Amino acid sequence: MSKNLSHILLIGVGLFSSTWVMAAVKEYDLTIAEQTVNITGKPVERITVNGKFVAPLLEFEEGDEAVIRVHNKLKNEDSSIHWHGLLLPGIMDGVPGFNKFHGIAPNTTYEYKFKIRQNGTYWYHSHSKGQEQDGLYGAFVIYPKDKTPLTAAEKTDKDYVVLLSDFHNSTSDQIMKNLKKEADYYQNRRETVFDVLKQVKRDGLKATWQDRSMWNQMRMLKTDMSDVTGYTFLMNGKTPQQNWTGNFKAGEKVRLRFINASAMSFFDVRIPNLKMTVVSADGQPVKPVPVDEFRIGTAETYDVIVEPKQAHYQIEAESIDRTGFSVGTLHEESRPAVKQIEMPKSRPRSLLTMEDMGMSHDMSSMKDMNHDMSSMKGMDHDMSSMKDMNHDMSSMKGMDHDMSSMKGMDHDMPMNSATVKAASDKNDNTVFGWANASTPEGNKALQYSDLQSLDPQKDTRAAEREIEIRLGGNMERYIWTINGKKFNEADPLVVKYGERIRLKFVNDSMMAHPMHLHGMFMQLENGQDPSNMPNKHTVIVPPGKTITTLLTADELGEWAIHCHLLYHMSAGMMNKLIVAQVEDGNSTKTVPQSQVNEKGVNPHANH
């Protein structure tokens, strides 16, 4: 379509849509290019946006008409930008292969154009190959109309984005190759003999032996808190040494917009000696929750309000595999600046347990196994439920054999209770269970169950039907799946426009997956009353656990639903959720006619 024709079409739409005419148009030009960056002292080629690593903050007000022209100057690669958490027409969502969007070819421009229908903290990133890891990510903040605070409590003097990310000296292509070669390529934090001894002290010798044998058989490491390591964690693009600093004046209230824009990392976030009040989750306002710390999954966002009293504070976001921190500073302007951060002490890392395998019941009897091996007879039966797990369970057959060897174990293992005690007293650096953040006694860590929508939910209907989304993987080949299938083998999930659905995420794997739905918010079934359930675009599904959400399918289009760990998505953990209007009994339509004219079809490509 020619530029002129599209111009006429837009005017035509304007005549029928007065709000569109009235809205302020806010325009950005973003140029995606390759450039040398130096984050860790070693110059590497990465992706920049408008010459910046990381991409610049984009700011809007609710009601604006956003016009964002994206120029792809990458040499040989298509690109794309997805606006994470935004409600918009499917063609503007920026996922190649969805809604007839085909990506942005090198040396072309794509014009995104959509009405801003919400406010809050969001972000944007590439949805092409591994470009997100390589630098194509930035913050997207929408203020309420005229910047009027939503509530009196939300009136703040300073407002900062705190964008957390993970930088790697290898490119995303190289990391993916390494994972495909060997799923545990980056698992260099193997357990030490002290970890084993500590577990022996806790669970007894035989239960420990059994537990370890089982993890081995499943080819998973108990340290699977992450599958890529070697990251340098950044805050607003800065290393801890570069010390990103947010200034405030004495007595001021500060809003911090935390965005986990990492490719593969979860963080435990705290500001020692400063209480944080959570006021928003995934960009959506929640009733205030005062906390000392919170865990933020990949792609989630939380806004907190703080009232600093000291001259300075450190903002500390520790990766949950305890390999490092993203650190920055809050600083009272009139006091001497702090040049260097103090690297915080790591918290203990956590080892996965049977419970993280979804086996708490079946296995609980094993703790007392020392004398009663007969209880193991039921195990083959218990194990049958695990066949869906997609990990190679065939090797489990060898278990009876392994178990028999346990009878002689007291003799085989050269340790006595005295050495166990001595060793574990010396090294207390391990805790158990995925969810264990080692929160200090008396401190409050945010839980999903604390989140309540600030405004009552409009749709409180019960679900009409349930869609099960089983999360699995095969570590032999580094494949991650939904309902046993990789994205390229899967049939799309189809729901009717207006339908009320329960999405049931069942995690059959031993890693946590932050599951993200495009185009619509889900209401997290977190124990709150339906009118109070919080909106989420991304929900953490812990290992071995099930999480459910409710969804009103009120946005037509093809929407990606995927794990937001970049290499899990690339390795297959993704599907397409189609919201369609059923017409004439059989034909389906995913784009309303009005949208085709208004925003569809012609994102004019300027060659």
Ligand SMILES: [Cu+2]
């Ligand atoms: Cu995942």
